[in-house]
Amino acid sequence: MKTLPVSTFSAPKGTYDLLPPDSAAFLAVREALAAPLRGAGYGYVETPGFEHVELFSRGVGESTDIVTKEMYTLTTKGGTRLALRPEGTASVLRAALQASLHRAGSLPVKLWYSGTYYRYERPQAGRYRHFSQIGAEAIGTEDPALDAELIILAADAYRSLGLTGVRLLLNSLGDRECRPAYRAALQEFLRGLDLDEDTRARIEINPLRVLDDKRESVRRQLAGAPAMSDHLCQACKEYHEQVRDLISGAGVAFTDDERLVRGLDYYTRTTFEFVHDGLGSQSAVGGGGRYDGLSEMLGGPALPSVGWAVGVDRTLLALRAEGVVQDLPSPTDVFAVPLGDEARRELFAMVTALRRAGVAADFAYGGRGVKSAMKSANRSGARYAVVAGDRDLAEGVVQVKDLGSGEQSPVPLTAVVDDLRRRLA
Numbered sequence: 001m002k003t004l005p006v007s008t009f010s011a012p013k014g015t016y017d018l019l020p021p022d023s024a025a026f027l028a029v030r031e032a033l034a035a036p037l038r039g040a041g042y043g044y045v046e047t048p049g050f051e052h053v054e055l056f057s058r059g060v061g062e063s064t065d066i067v068t069k070e071m072y073t074l075t076t077k078g079g080t081r082l083a084l085r086p087e088g089t090a091s092v093l094r095a096a097l098q099a100s101l102h103r104a105g106s107l108p109v110k111l112w113y114s115g116t117y118y119r120y121e122r123p124q125a126g127r128y129r130h131f132s133q134i135g136a137e138a139i140g141t142e143d144p145a146l147d148a149e150l151i152i153l154a155a156d157a158y159r160s161l162g163l164t165g166v167r168l169l170l171n172s173l174g175d176r177e178c179r180p181a182y183r184a185a186l187q188e189f190l191r192g193l194d195l196d197e198d199t200r201a202r203i204e205i206n207p208l209r210v211l212d213d214k215r216e217s218v219r220r221q222l223a224g225a226p227a228m229s230d231h232l233c234q235a236c237k238e239y240h241e242q243v244r245d246l247i248s249g250a251g252v253a254f255t256d257d258e259r260l261v262r263g264l265d266y267y268t269r270t271t272f273e274f275v276h277d278g279l280g281s282q283s284a285v286g287g288g289g290r291y292d293g294l295s296e297m298l299g300g301p302a303l304p305s306v307g308w309a310v311g312v313d314r315t316l317l318a319l320r321a322e323g324v325v326q327d328l329p330s331p332t333d334v335f336a337v338p339l340g341d342e343a344r345r346e347l348f349a350m351v352t353a354l355r356r357a358g359v360a361a362d363f364a365y366g367g368r369g370v371k372s373a374m375k376s377a378n379r380s381g382a383r384y385a386v387v388a389g390d391r392d393l394a395e396g397v398v399q400v401k402d403l404g405s406g407e408q409s410p411v412p413l414t415a416v417v418d419d420l421r422r423r424l425a
């Protein structure tokens, strides 16, 4: 066989191509994460892959890694500054506000999305510059049951995939009542530590984010930091208790994590992260929380909201780490192998009829010999091959071969579609 030249191009650093057969597992994960949302009243939303830079600098936060280090920005020929979307929440809220969804129907506005996101990160396993998320947002309602609903939906999605090693970390970040006093106490504490210049600057802009620092030298010093839980106001305390009760009641286990602040500025009250220990140097498979102030930050009305985003790539890695074998439907049920021109016509028509009847069917293209065609039939994963030559057609039959057992029997051409449907049912 002649070898074909390989392209001189490869995918950019930090990206990868999704190809069969792995892409089927990826689609199945995406579907498993989305299905519970559709079943809970969330409608699908799709927003552009790029937005005005300010949406993210304002919405995600000027001091976050996402905005300062990870955002891909560009200036159009017309001079507009755009950014490839690094996350979904700001865009989804922008879209809901723009369309006035919060005025059109009853609240909350429940939306789910699926898409690819872009962050200029140092690539490693599970950390890419182009990655995939499924997300959900419930906009316009302050109700601990809504926070609980979202957490339960994500936990159930992981469970439906067969994952057992996903842990839920939970925290409350307080609200505009109690957070300022905590923020001041934390700043006071952090100013006394031995930190580099960038981190010192962060103390003044967003001190909570210092708690999220992953460096061991910093983490060690944070041991005695004041805890938000000691500063929560009565309303936040009660709210958080209700969230905890509701998710416990649903049988979803969690760990209280005082240090959980997450990398985005807009969170208030409930914050959570789903982590998995089989992902090498990272652990987050998903995360989210309540963002009661974001709408106003974007110039909208007060719309208390809650949401999450789950990484599809990392969920797939978690499945692999646990050795979970997904139950994927075979891409092909029936493979047609024609011998001769008349058989080509007849079996091509049969394949079309099978597909129209809902049976996944494929065909030996390229007019190959029976040996090579049967090899393709076996490789396709089909359960049945339909083989026919001139002699079969003269008798009005085709040969249906069970590729598992090797058994073969003649079936009238006029009955073969129904026959195969019955066998596959």
Ligand code: ATP
Pocket: 087, 119, 121, 126, 127, 128, 129, 130, 131, 132, 133, 262, 263, 282, 283, 284, 285, 286, 287, 288, 309, 310, 311, 312, 313, 314, 315
């Ligand atoms: P990390 O702490 O690992 O950087 P993050 O807090 O930045 O995660 P989020 O912004 O909360 O992540 O995004 C939600 C989910 O999207 C994460 O839990 C993770 O599964 C996934 N994710 C985030 N960044 C990447 C990336 N660069 N590559 C692959 N998946 C990612």
Ligand code: MG
Pocket: 263
């Ligand atoms: Mg990150």
